[in-house]
Amino acid sequence: MSDITLWKPEPDILIHQALGKAGEEAGELATILFRCLIQGLDASEPVTGEPNRRSLFDEIADVLAATQWLRDLIGDEFDQARFDRKLAGFRRWQAMLEEDAGLGHCDICAKPIHADDICSTDIELGICHAACLEGSPTVDLETGEPTAGKIDTYRYGDIASPVGRTEGGAHV
Numbered sequence: 001m002s003d004i005t006l007w008k009p010e011p012d013i014l015i016h017q018a019l020g021k022a023g024e025e026a027g028e029l030a031t032i033l034f035r036c037l038i039q040g041l042d043a044s045e046p047v048t049g050e051p052n053r054r055s056l057f058d059e060i061a062d063v064l065a066a067t068q069w070l071r072d073l074i075g076d077e078f079d080q081a082r083f084d085r086k087l088a089g090f091r092r093w094q095a096m097l098e099e100d101a102g103l104g105h106c107d108i109c110a111k112p113i114h115a116d117d118i119c120s121t122d123i124e125l126g127i128c129h130a131a132c133l134e135g136s137p138t139v140d141l142e143t144g145e146p147t148a149g150k151i152d153t154y155r156y157g158d159i160a161s162p163v164g165r166t167e168g169g170a171h172v
């Protein structure tokens with residue numbers, strides 16, 4: 001028989017319960033993540049009819065609440081810089097995947113631009129969804145001067161793809 005370590009449970013009853021609850025909620029989040037993966041985000045639970053997307057956001061909220069409670073109890077050492085680095089890394093990953101798929105990237109909504117999407121070019125942000133740019137001032141791309149006219153729109157798939165890919169995927 002192998003030796004075992006004779007652990008004792010976390011002695012602080014509040015921290016003990018908050019740790020357990022966060023673990024339980026993390027497990028429930030993992031369950032719905034895998035369900036969305038194998039059934040589809042837009043499918044529904046067959047018996048209850050509950051949309052997977054709704055369940056996913058329920059579990060995200062539960063994990064955030066449980067981890068916030070834990071942070072309140074144990075002394076918050078949340079590393080914002082680490083969070084920011086991770087998120088920036090995921091966005092670089094997204095840009096690479098979008099570029100590989102021949103998609104553009106809209107810097108306003110942070111979503112991919114598909115071939116059938118109607119786009120417009122912003123002087124600073126590059127190619128964006130026309131709908132995302134709606135309401136922003138219109139400028140002449142050559143002169144940078146404000147114009148009174150409607151924004152120039154086009155189907156993303158209609159622009160020369162090498163140019164579109166570079167401009168659309170290069171924002172990180």
Ligand SMILES: [Zn+2]
Pocket residue numbers: 106107108109110111128129132
């Ligand atoms: Zn957009």
